Amino acid sequence: xxxxxxxxxxxxxxxxxxxxxxAVSYKSMSLQERKSAIKLxxxxxxxSARGGRKWTRGLITKLSKEDEHRSFLQLILGTEYGRLTxxxxxxxxxxxxxxxxxxxxxxCSRRKNNLRAPHGxxxxxxxxxxxxxxxxxxxRLVPGVESLDGYSLLDETLDYVISLRAQVxxxxxxxxxxxxxxxxxxxxxxLPERKASFVGK
Amino acid sequence: xxxxxxxxxxxxHGDHLSNHSSGVSADWQFNTxxxxxxxxxxxxxxxxxxPLTSSPFLxxxxxxxxxxxxxxxxxxxxxxxxxxxxxxxxxxxxxxxxIAMSSEGMLLSAPPVIFPPSxxxxxxxxxxxxxxxxxxxxxxGSFMDMNLLRQSxxxxxxxxxxxxxxxxxxxxxxxxxxxxxxxxxxxxYGSIDQSQMxxxxxxxxxxxxxxxxxxxxxxxxxxEGNIDSSDVAGNSxxxxxGANKRKRTIQDMEKDQVQRGPQSSSDATKDNTETKHKVxxxxxxxxxxxxxxxxxxxxEGYVHVRARRGQATNSHSLAERVRREKISxxxxxxxxxxxxxxxxxxxxxxxDEIINYVQSLQRQVEFLSMKLAAVNPQLDLSGERLLAKNLxxxxxxxxxxxxxxxxxxxxxxxxxxxxxxxxRRTMNTRLPTMSGYKEPSMQMHNNPWNxxxxxxxxxxxNHPPNAQEINRKLDGFAI
Numbered sequence: 001x002x003x004x005x006x007x008x009x010x011x012x013x014x015x016x017x018x019x020x021x022x023a024v025s026y027k028s029m030s031l032q033e034r035k036s037a038i039k040l041x042x043x044x045x046x047x048s049a050r051g052g053r054k055w056t057r058g059l060i061t062k063l064s065k066e067d068e069h070r071s072f073l074q075l076i077l078g079t080e081y082g083r084l085t086x087x088x089x090x091x092x093x094x095x096x097x098x099x100x101x102x103x104x105x106x107x108c109s110r111r112k113n114n115l116r117a118p119h120g121x122x123x124x125x126x127x128x129x130x131x132x133x134x135x136x137x138x139x140r141l142v143p144g145v146e147s148l149d150g151y152s153l154l155d156e157t158l159d160y161v162i163s164l165r166a167q168v169x170x171x172x173x174x175x176x177x178x179x180x181x182x183x184x185x186x187x188x189x190x191l192p193e194r195k196a197s198f199v200g201k
Numbered sequence: 202x203x204x205x206x207x208x209x210x211x212x213x214h215g216d217h218l219s220n221h222s223s224g225v226s227a228d229w230q231f232n233t234x235x236x237x238x239x240x241x242x243x244x245x246x247x248x249x250x251x252p253l254t255s256s257p258f259l260x261x262x263x264x265x266x267x268x269x270x271x272x273x274x275x276x277x278x279x280x281x282x283x284x285x286x287x288x289x290x291x292x293x294x295x296x297x298x299x300i301a302m303s304s305e306g307m308l309l310s311a312p313p314v315i316f317p318p319s320x321x322x323x324x325x326x327x328x329x330x331x332x333x334x335x336x337x338x339x340x341x342g343s344f345m346d347m348n349l350l351r352q353s354x355x356x357x358x359x360x361x362x363x364x365x366x367x368x369x370x371x372x373x374x375x376x377x378x379x380x381x382x383x384x385x386x387x388x389x390y391g392s393i394d395q396s397q398m399x400x401x402x403x404x405x406x407x408x409x410x411x412x413x414x415x416x417x418x419x420x421x422x423x424x425e426g427n428i429d430s431s432d433v434a435g436n437s438x439x440x441x442x443g444a445n446k447r448k449r450t451i452q453d454m455e456k457d458q459v460q461r462g463p464q465s466s467s468d469a470t471k472d473n474t475e476t477k478h479k480v481x482x483x484x485x486x487x488x489x490x491x492x493x494x495x496x497x498x499x500x501e502g503y504v505h506v507r508a509r510r511g512q513a514t515n516s517h518s519l520a521e522r523v524r525r526e527k528i529s530x531x532x533x534x535x536x537x538x539x540x541x542x543x544x545x546x547x548x549x550x551x552x553d554e555i556i557n558y559v560q561s562l563q564r565q566v567e568f569l570s571m572k573l574a575a576v577n578p579q580l581d582l583s584g585e586r587l588l589a590k591n592l593x594x595x596x597x598x599x600x601x602x603x604x605x606x607x608x609x610x611x612x613x614x615x616x617x618x619x620x621x622x623x624x625r626r627t628m629n630t631r632l633p634t635m636s637g638y639k640e641p642s643m644q645m646h647n648n649p650w651n652x653x654x655x656x657x658x659x660x661x662x663n664h665p666p667n668a669q670e671i672n673r674k675l676d677g678f679a680i
Contacts, residue, residue, distance in 0.1 A: 031575065035570050036570075037574075038570040038573050038574050039567060042566060042570055127548075127549060130549040131548050131549050131552060134552035134553055135552065137556050138552060138559070141560060150528050151524065151528050154528060157535065157559070158531060158534055158535055158538065161535070161558065162538065164559065164563065164566065165562060168565045168566055171573065175572055178573065179576060182576060
């Protein structure tokens with residue numbers, strides 16, 4: 001399973017554009033600032049390259065929670081920003097009642113456990129709680145999937161994993177490109193020296 | 202096609218009940234002309250014998266367990282004699298096997314027939330079933346004729362005959378069959394009780410007013426079953442056509458029915474388009490073992506399911522089973538995606554692995570962004586170059602870059618990159634140590650180095666995906 005070529009191109013384009021827009025430079029920013037700027041650009045690039053998915057919307061919403069990022073996002077995404085941050089009606093209602101649902105689930109489970117206590121711990125209950133725990137952990141990891149059920153959650157996770165993998169691959173390649181260009185820029189070195197420095201990396 | 206199955210089910214059931222002292226010979230006599238009368242579907246005729254069929258995957262192995270050689274034998278040839286040979290074998294099939302997934306039995310050549318448990322009634326049922334299965338091939342008018350013929354031929358009391366007719370008519374009129382209905386039919390088959398049949402009919406009649414969507418679902422399920430079975434049989438296109446024809450004839454028959462509700466006809470027409478659509482869809486998807494496709498379900502909005510053998514036929518459990526199958530399908534994809542998860546079974550462990558993988562990927566992104574920030578001195582300088590490279594990649598033409606000092610070297614580089622995959626791979630894997638490879642051009646051309654790398658990215662992006670069929674399922678990531 002791979003991301004498409006168009007995804008890769010869009011990602012790289014957005015990433016580089018974002019880096020330049022945020023004026024990442026040695027002079028004005030520290031390492032941490034640059035790193036966060038690059039990371040932000042990378043995430044936005046990934047979300048915009050992917051298009052309209054639940055996790056992309058969630059990611060952009062999460063990123064735009066901070067005001068400083070919002071203008072940046074708007075710059076990069078342009079018209080897409082409004083579209084991507086628009087709340088989708090499917091997931092809009094559910095978070096409101098999540099608290100109530102959780103409370104009721106807690107009560108129900110407590111009641112169930114109390115009823116089942118005399119019979120001992122059933123393996124199915126144990127398995128279900130394990131799965132639930134992991135599902136919650138996954139929901140914390142993947143942005144924007146809070147309100148989804150099992151199947152949609154797995155669907156979004158699948159998509160998210162593919163995008164993440166593509167993001168990592170592209171950033172790695174970009175990194176090697178940069179390093180190579182950096183290496184090449186040291187044109188004053190002789191070839192064996194360059195070789196040695198490169199091997200040593 | 203499920204409707205067809207139901208006809209078969211109902212007819213066989215009714216016949217089974219009505220022909221206690223049945224005129225088997227009468228049935229067989231009727232059968233053979235019917236067999237000969239159905240030339241356009243020779244393959245289906247063979248499979249018409251067992252109109253009540255479970256899904257090939259489920260029932261075939263089960264059947265083999267019981268009646269090893271006879272299924273193949275029976276399904277090979279079309280004809281009453283063959284049916285006769287197999288009936289004795291069928292009678293030995295254990296009782297209570299519910300009809301499996303919604304595969305259209307007509308198309309199956311291999312799967313066994315699940316018949317009501319009563320042994321002496323099998324031959325009659327078989328013949329009756331085959332006749333009933335023939336109905337679908339013939340026009341609607343002839344169906345009514347068959348009905349009458351059946352009535353006249355059966356030795357059973359008028360009550361039971363009328364019950365059979367009523368059942369079939371109820372079947373016809375009731376275009377929408379809920380999962381319960383479909384499921385309850387095999388359950389009814391499992392038991393010989395008349396009372397059960399009555400309850401079945403009552404439940405069915407209570408659902409007569411169900412929505413059109415169910416009918417489309419029904420046909421879709423049947424269609425799917427057709428495709429599945431056809432995949433199993435290995436003959437997708439002819440059976441698809443056959444399924445199409447049969448479906449349309451069923452719908453024609455339905456239209457002719459007197460007791461049809463007004464919505465039925467509209468359903469039938471919709472059904473036609475739906476089934477055609479579904480056939481195209483289905484034929485493109487192979488190996489839908491469970492008989493249900495996630496995307497199809499998504500398109501229809503819901504799923505038509507038939508209970509598997511030995512499983513609860515409760516609507517809740519069916520829905521749960523569909524849900525579980527969808528989830529397991531997604532888990533399969535994720536298994537392929539997450540490295541080292543092929544052997545892992547179980548949802549919790551799999552989820553654990555997925556969580557770990559997502560966390561590691563996110564950490565990797567952070568780390569890489571840190572590294573990029575460290576490399577950054579070049580970013581200002583080569584940002585535009587890289588952008589140009591990206592644009593160049595998107596355009597696919599290596600010479601479209603302007604303003605490169607080293608651009609002249611590019612044509613030199615390009616031919617060397619083109620020929621070999623291995624070169625590319627070595628470039629990728631041994632990037633830090635490949636200085637030796639680029640020796641001649643290293644000194645003067647730093648950008649070609651980069652361009653080459655970028656071109657590798659390009660080539661890598663062009664590599665065919667590992668699992669194309671999976672890609673098809675992913676909306677955005679189709680390649």
